[in-house]
Amino acid sequence: xxxxxxxxxxxxxxxxxxxxxxxxxxxxxxxxxxxxxxxxxxxxxxxxxxxxxxxxxxxxxxxxxxxxxxxxxxxxxxxxxxxxxxxxxxxxxxxxxxxxxxxxxxxxxxxxxxxxxxxxxxxxxxxxxxxxxxxxxxxxxxxxxxxxxxxxxxxxxxxxxxxxxxxxxxxxxxxxxxxxxxxxxxxxxxxxxxxxxxxxxxxxxxxxxxxxxxxxxxxxxxxxxxxxxxxxxxxxxxxxxxxxxxxxxxxxxxxxxxxxxxxxxxxxxxxxxxxxxxxxxxxxxxxxxxxxxxxxxxxxxxxxxxxxxxxxxxx
Amino acid sequence: xxxxxxxxxxxxxxxxxxxxxxxxxxxxxxxxxxxxxxxxxxxxxxxxxxxxxxxxxxxxxxxxxxxxxxxxxxxxxxxxxxxxxxxxxxxxxxxxxxxxxxxxxxxxxxxxxxxxxxxxxxxxxxxxxxxxxxxxxxxxxxxxxxxxxxxxxxxxxxxxxxxxxxxxxx
Amino acid sequence: xxxxxxxxxxxxxxxxxxxxxxxxxxxxxxxxxxxxxxxxxxxxxxxxxxxxxxxxxxxxxxxxxxxxxxxxxxxxxxxxxxxxxxxxxxxxxxxxxxxxxxxxxxxxxxxxxxxxxxxxxxxxxxxxxxxxxxxxxxxxxxxxxxxxxxxxxxxxxxxxxxxxxxxxxxxxxxxxxxxxxxxxxxxxxxxxxxxxxxxxxxxxxxxxxxxxxxxxxxxxxxxxxxxxxxxxxxxxxxxxxxxxxxxxxxxxxxxxxxxxxxxxxxxxxxxxxxxxxxxxxxxxxxxxxxxxxxxxxxxxxxxxxxxxxxxxxxxxxxxxxxxxxxxxxxxxxxxxxxxxxxxxxxxxxxxxxxxxxxxxxxxxxxxxxxxxxxxxxxxxxxxxxxxxxxxxxxxxxxxxxxxxxxxxxxxxxxxxxxxxxxxxxxxxxxxx
Ligand code: NA
Ligand code: NA
Numbered sequence: 034x035x036x037x038x039x040x041x042x043x044x045x046x047x048x049x050x051x052x053x054x055x056x057x058x059x060x061x062x063x064x065x066x067x068x069x070x071x072x073x074x075x076x077x078x079x080x081x082x083x084x085x086x087x088x089x090x091x092x093x094x095x096x097x098x099x100x101x102x103x104x105x106x107x108x109x110x111x112x113x114x115x116x117x118x119x120x121x122x123x124x125x126x127x128x129x130x131x132x133x134x135x136x137x138x139x140x141x142x143x144x145x146x147x148x149x150x151x152x153x154x155x156x157x158x159x160x161x162x163x164x165x166x167x168x169x170x171x172x173x174x175x176x177x178x179x180x181x182x183x184x185x186x187x188x189x190x191x192x193x194x195x196x197x198x199x200x201x202x203x204x205x206x207x208x209x210x211x212x213x214x215x216x217x218x219x220x221x222x223x224x225x226x227x228x229x230x231x232x233x234x235x236x237x238x239x240x241x242x243x244x245x246x247x248x249x250x251x252x253x254x255x256x257x258x259x260x261x262x263x264x265x266x267x268x269x270x271x272x273x274x275x276x277x278x279x280x281x282x283x284x285x286x287x288x289x290x291x292x293x294x295x296x297x298x299x300x301x302x303x304x305x306x307x308x309x310x311x312x313x314x315x316x317x318x319x320x321x322x323x324x325x326x327x328x329x330x331x332x333x334x335x336x337x338x339x340x341x342x343x344x345x346x347x348x
Numbered sequence: 349x350x351x352x353x354x355x356x357x358x359x360x361x362x363x364x365x366x367x368x369x370x371x372x373x374x375x376x377x378x379x380x381x382x383x384x385x386x387x388x389x390x391x392x393x394x395x396x397x398x399x400x401x402x403x404x405x406x407x408x409x410x411x412x413x414x415x416x417x418x419x420x421x422x423x424x425x426x427x428x429x430x431x432x433x434x435x436x437x438x439x440x441x442x443x444x445x446x447x448x449x450x451x452x453x454x455x456x457x458x459x460x461x462x463x464x465x466x467x468x469x470x471x472x473x474x475x476x477x478x479x480x481x482x483x484x485x486x487x488x489x490x491x492x493x494x495x496x497x498x499x500x501x502x503x504x505x506x507x508x509x510x511x512x513x514x515x516x517x518x
Numbered sequence: 519x520x521x522x523x524x525x526x527x528x529x530x531x532x533x534x535x536x537x538x539x540x541x542x543x544x545x546x547x548x549x550x551x552x553x554x555x556x557x558x559x560x561x562x563x564x565x566x567x568x569x570x571x572x573x574x575x576x577x578x579x580x581x582x583x584x585x586x587x588x589x590x591x592x593x594x595x596x597x598x599x600x601x602x603x604x605x606x607x608x609x610x611x612x613x614x615x616x617x618x619x620x621x622x623x624x625x626x627x628x629x630x631x632x633x634x635x636x637x638x639x640x641x642x643x644x645x646x647x648x649x650x651x652x653x654x655x656x657x658x659x660x661x662x663x664x665x666x667x668x669x670x671x672x673x674x675x676x677x678x679x680x681x682x683x684x685x686x687x688x689x690x691x692x693x694x695x696x697x698x699x700x701x702x703x704x705x706x707x708x709x710x711x712x713x714x715x716x717x718x719x720x721x722x723x724x725x726x727x728x729x730x731x732x733x734x735x736x737x738x739x740x741x742x743x744x745x746x747x748x749x750x751x752x753x754x755x756x757x758x759x760x761x762x763x764x765x766x767x768x769x770x771x772x773x774x775x776x777x778x779x780x781x782x783x784x785x786x787x788x789x790x791x792x793x794x795x796x797x798x799x800x801x802x803x804x805x806x807x808x809x810x811x812x813x814x815x816x817x818x819x820x821x822x823x824x825x826x827x828x829x830x831x832x833x834x835x836x837x838x839x840x841x842x843x844x845x846x847x848x849x850x851x852x853x854x855x856x857x858x859x860x861x862x863x864x865x866x867x868x869x870x871x872x873x874x875x876x877x878x879x880x881x882x883x884x885x886x887x888x889x890x891x892x893x894x895x896x897x898x899x900x901x902x903x904x905x906x907x908x909x910x911x912x913x914x915x916x917x918x919x920x921x922x923x924x925x926x927x928x929x930x931x932x933x934x935x936x937x938x939x940x941x942x943x944x945x946x947x948x949x950x
Contacts, residue, residue, distance in 0.1 A: 043816075081682070082815050088567045097560040108475045126759055149470075185387075190398060192475045206387055207398050209572040212758055215684040219755030366791060373582055373790045380764030384757060398572060405575045406566075412578075412798020413540075413805075415791075421799050422538030423853055425896025445537045452544035459562040485566055488805075511529060 039074045042273075045089055046102035047081035051230065052231065053159060053291055054102040055079055057255075057280055064276035072132060073273065074104040085210070090256065094149045099261045102157055104253040105146070107191060112145050112333040114193040119248045121320040121345040125292075129285050132156050132252040137344030141337065142254075143332055152262055154255040154274070155281045158288040160229030162246040167217045167224060175244065177203025177317040187213055187225040192332070193325070198226055198250060200324035201317060227251075230295045242305040246317060255281070362418075365494070369411040376404040396476035406484055410491035416451075417498045439509055446503035450496050457492035464489045521932055522635045522819055525550040527579040530851060533896060543806040550813050554572075565808040569801065571761065573679045577672050578762030578797040580627030583770045585634070585793040587625055590735065590774025590781040592741045593635030596621055599738035602731050608714075608866060611647045612683055612707030615654075616661040620700040623665030624745035625766065627672045629891060629899045630796060633658055633664035637906045648714055655907030656917035659900045659928065661703055663888040666854065667696030670763065674884055677858035680811075681866050683876055685751050685759045687948055691881035691940040695933045699885075702925045740773045753947050800855050811863040824868040837872040838934050841865050842886055849890025853898045857887040874937075881940030889926050892918055 044061070046054040062075045084092060087106040092098040094109070107113040116138070124126035132138045134155055146153055164186070166173060174180030182204030188194040188205040198205045203224070209214050216222045217239040224238075225277065229251050233243050255277065300306055309317065329338050416422050433481040464485045472481040525546040532542035551558050587593060597618045604613045615636060622632045637658040641748055666673055669689035679686040735742075748766050751757040757765060774781040781789070814820060815910050827840050844865065848857050861883045865919035869879045891899040894915055 076818075078815070083812070084564070084567060088564070091567070092564075093558070095560060095563070097557060097564075108481070109470070109472055111473075111475075190475065208758065212573065212684060212686070215686045215948070216755070216758065219686070219753065221755045221758060369794045370787050370790050373578070373794050376575065376578060377582060377764055377767045380575070380761060381768050384761040384764060387761075402570050402572065405578060406570060408794055408796055409569060409801040409805075410580055412794040412796070413802035414798065415795045416799035416802065419795060420592055421795050422540060423531050423799055423803060423896070423898045424536050424538045425851070425894070441535060445532070445535050448532060448537050448545055449541040452541045452548065455548055455558065456562050458542065459559050460566075462559065463563045465564070484570065485563075488562065488566065 039072055041074055041076040042100055043076045043078065043098055044100045044102075045078040045092075045098050047085045047089060048102075049080055049235075053157065053284075053288060056287065057102065057284065059154055061276060061280045063206065065273065065281045066180065068272045068276040068279070069269065072287055073088065073269070090151070093256045093258050094151050094279070095260045096150070096260055098258070100255075100257045102253060102255055104251075105142075105151075105256075107193075109149060110145060110303050111192070112337055113142075114191060115141065115329070115333055115337060115341055116252055117191060117197075117249050118329060118341065119325055120198050120318045121341065121347070122250050125285070125326065126291050128161075128250045128252075131345055132158065132250065133285060135279070138252070141344065144347050146256075147259065150259045152257050152259040154257055154277045155284070157253045157281075158285060159251045159253055160231070160292050161245065162227055162229055162249045163233075163246050164244045165217075165225050165228050165233055165236070165240045166242045166244070168239055169220070170223045170241060172223070173244065173305070174202070175293065175307065175313050177246075177313075177320050179243075184224055185222045187216060187222040189227050193328070194227065196324050196328045197321055201246075201248065202320070210255050216227045228311070230292055232301060233299050234295050234302070237299065237302045237304060240304055242307055243299060244307045244309070246309060247314075248321060303316060305316050365411055365414065368407065369415060372404045372408040372411065376401060376408055379404060396474075399474045399476055399479075403484055406487045410487035414494045414498070417495045417502075420502075429439075439506055443503045443506040446499050446506055450499035450503065453492045453495040453499060457489065457496055460485060460489040460492055470506040519645055519817075519819070519822065520554040521550060521690075522814065522817060524553070530700045533851060539856060539896060540802040540806050543803065543810055543856070547738040547809045550810070554813065554817055555802045556813060556816060561809045561812075565805045568808045569805060571679055573675065573685060576670070576685070576760040576763040576792070577675050577801075578674075579628065579760065579767060580670050580672060581631070581797050582790060582793040583763065583766040584626030584628050584631030585789050585796065586767065586770045586774055586781065586786075587622075587741075587744075588631045588635035589729070589785070589789055590770065591627075591778030592744075592770065592774060592780070593618070593622055594639060594780070595738040595778060597636065597639055598734045599742065602734045608647055609708040609711040611640065611649065612654075612657055612711060613704045613773045614663070615644065616700050616703045616707065619658070619661040620664040620668050620696060621745075623668035623671075623696070625741075625748060625770075626665055627670040627675070627763075628796070629665050630902045632662045633899065633902045633906055637662070641907045648716065649711065650714070650917075651907060651909055652913040653710070653714075653917045655903050655909045655914045656900075656921060657703070657707065658907065659892050659903035659914065659918055660921045661700070662903065663891055664696055664700055664703075664900050666795050666888055666891070667692040667699065667884060668757065669693065671859045671884070672800070672832055673854045673887065674880065675759070676855050677862055677880060677883055678779055680862035681876065681880070683880065687877050687944050688880040688884075689752070689759070690943045690947060692884040693879050693943050694939050695881060695885050695929060698932075698939075699744060699925065699929045702929060703921070706921060706925050740777050744769060786876075788850070800853075802854070803856055804859060807859045811859060814863065820864045820867055823864055824871060825834055827868055828871070832872075832874045834874065835935065836872065837868065841869060842882070842930065842934055845886045847885070848885050848891065850893045850895065852890060852896055854887040854890045858883055861887065873943065877944050878937040878940050882934050885926075886930045889922060889930070892922065 044058060046056045058077060065075060067071055083098060086103045089098065089101040089103040090106040093101050105113040122131050130136055143153060172184060178201055184203050185206050186198050186203035187208045188198055190207055195205050206222050208222065213225055214236060217225060233240055296306060379397055379401045464482045467482040467485055468480060473479060474481060528549055529542050529546035532545055533539065547561065551561060565771040597614060600614050600617045604610045604617060613636055618636045622635055626632060641654045641658055645651050674688050675685055723872045747769060748762045751762045751765060827837060831837060845857065847863060848860055866879060870876060891897060900918060904911055
């Protein structure tokens with residue numbers, strides 16, 4: 034350390050180094066050095082060594098970790114499940130309008146985040162979710178709900194996941210993340226959900242086909258602890274914000290690029306990537322909305338649902 | 349309240365904790381068995397099993413750890429047990445070891461009680477059942493608090509040169 | 519780095535004066551956190567988050583079923599089956615002990631349950647056949663580690679959970695090494711027993727006790743069906759490891775009560791309570807260890823240790839040798855569950871950097887740290903064996919260390935340098 038030791042910002046995320054989180058982190062480390070002239074450096078913790086998605090969110094909330102890329106934990110507030118609602122966006126462009134910087138979803142969520150001493154510095158899109166069928170499973174469901182009948186689908190522990198995939202006709206099975214690979218390999222489940230395409234690449238050895246159902250858009254966030262953030266000297270905060278803005282300037286193009294890059298890789302690995310026809314997509318949308326809207330109204334209230342619907346242009 | 353009431357109150361508390369320990373074991377096993385069966389026989393499983401199982405598990409861990417203190421069943425190493433047990437300095441050393449344990453438990457009792465209260469304050473609930481989250485973390489808050497007491501009792505016993513507790517060693 | 523080293527020294531000193539492993543680590547954590555300027559308030563919550571893992575729930579379930587089986591008479595029926603094939607000669611008693619422990623391992627995840635089930639029956643029988651009690655006790659202690667190498671295994675569950683690996687895949691990695699080690703212990707026992715003086719009175723004792731192969735198999739059928747139920751369930755994809763653990767309880771309880779009649783409904787409560795206490799005594803250790811490893815990560819310790827070893831050598835085999843040495847020392851100081859957390863946090867990144875397959879590394883950890891359970895000064899399984907064998911640590915330590923040096927340590931080296939040994943089965947069953 035020099036005469037004036039650099040201030041260290043602890044930055045954590047739960048993904049391996051081939052993820053968009055890592056690319057952003059590396060860019061941020063460089064940008065921060067430039068905008069702050071080296072007075073701030075990053076104490077970087079990738080790969081979930083300080084916890085997974087939920088644990089990181091809680092630690093930002095508690096102020097133990099000042100900065101993290103993660104998604105919010107809906108066990109803290111069921112309204113946060115709103116980000117996993119199905120079919121609010123049709124394509125990357127509408128997703129960008131809805132979830133992106135200055136977009137309506139940001140407003141909706143920022144109010145909730147602030148109640149937990151958390152602030153989002155920006156959205157980090159990771160792509161549309163799809164259904165990955167295990168290798169050896171011949172079924173390729175495209176007409177929902179009927180095609181999915183009797184198929185066991187691995188889901189994460191979010192209440193909205195059960196509603197969504199039951200509506201699509203699957204039998205949702207909660208299995209911890211560390212067992213997903215083996216469960217797919219051995220046939221404990223027939224398929225897994227909540228998987229944007231980079232995760233399909235990570236599990237390519239056990240996946241036979243990937244159906245681009247796009248039943249939700251995975252928007253995650255660049256979170257900071259609000260007290261820590263507001264406690265920074267104004268000049269410093271502006272410099273850090275500048276580094277963040279530079280890092281996020283082309284995040285959407287980066288995300289789209291990664292999506293295309295990994296789709297090509299996945300196809301090359303011999304996995305059948307299946308797109309739904311417009312009719313099949315409409316059918317899936319209707320099935321999901323018929324179950325998810327009433328659930329959402331009950332779970333996070335008619336007001337919030339109305340705001341979301343308005344934002345998504347779905348009156 | 350005289351001393352006898354106090355003793356019987358402590359006894360009753362301990363019996364209740366024993367029953368809870370056994371119950372958490374039964375509950376955990378039963379939940380997992382039913383969940384496995386339901387995965388095969390029902391198309392839409394009740395996902396609340398997972399959080400109930402973790403609830404039973406945390407209470408099982410916490411009460412098990414507390415009783416490991418009560419029954420002197422902790423994993424330990426060392427060389428003291430091969431030395432003369434009548435040695436006075438050794439007695440002080442062993443009592444000191446118990447006090448270190450009590451102090452560690454004290455710090456953790458404080459932080460886990462504080463954390464449990466914070467959960468209650470923000471009204472955090474479990475995702476499926478909507479039960480208050482403090483039910484989960486209260487397990488270790490209780491266990492650490494009880495362990496402080498039991499380690500202090502152990503320290504006292506060790507100073508007096510008594511090694512085994514007749515009530516604990518059944 | 520200095521702060522960390524001082525905390526480690528504190529932990530070791532506290533371990534030596536018989537502060538339980540859990541609270542020795544806890545004291546080290548508190549001092550570490552205070553000195554490094556980390557917030558004490560979040561230590562307990564961060565450990566709660568890790569303990570609240572669904573995968574860890576298989577540990578108490580396997581401990582419950584193992585305790586039930588150790589007391590239900592299932593182990594006796596199992597021993598009888600092995601006895602029919604191996605029990606004919608004097609050295610056969612040791613072999614029966616070793617093989618029964620390995621076989622019991624296929625239904626139980628804890629070494630203590632194997633000692634309770636096998637040791638309580640076999641130590642008196644070995645002594646009657648002219649084995650010194652200290653040797654018989656040491657043999658039970660050493661072979662109880664086999665129960666951990668043959669899946670299911672509690673330390674492997676904890677390792678897989680901490681290292682973010684599949685429990686099912688990690689389970690398979692130590693099967694072949696475990697079976698080989700059982701064979702090595704049998705041969706070792708055969709050589710050692712020849713040196714014991716013949717006792718003419720004992721000769722009667724070790725003549726074939728059970729010749730009725732069919733009878734023994736019929737009686738043992740319910741016990742022998744359990745390994746296929748547990749492991750078959752996991753590796754056919756019918757159940758996850760946690761569900762398999764639950765099913766093993768569902769099977770063991772009625773079989774213990776109605777078939778082997780070693781258990782009454784009333785005793786079941788007592789048995790459950792004991793299993794809960796046993797679970798608690800290891801979970802409280804991992805609770806504090808989660809905190810210790812968190813602090814180490816926050817202070818960047820694993821990275822600097824990895825850099826330090828990488829500076830010494832880039833050669834994969836040299837790195838593996840160094841990793842093994844570190845684990846060996848770690849294993850003496852702590853038990854294997856603690857060791858596997860530390861190995862996953864500190865040594866695993868180093869191993870993967872050196873190009874070691876994670877599942878192969880799981881086998882190295884499982885084999886190496888198995889030693890930690892019986893290597894003094896902190897040797898929980900040895901202590902359990904000593905109390906079941908009504909012997910003393912001082913008497914048993916000698917024969918234990920000899921057996922470990924002749925059998926377990928060489929096996930560790932073989933597992934380290936022959937990856938195929940541990941990867942063959944995962945490849946065969948999981949296309950790994
Ligand atoms: Na085992
Ligand atoms: Na040891």
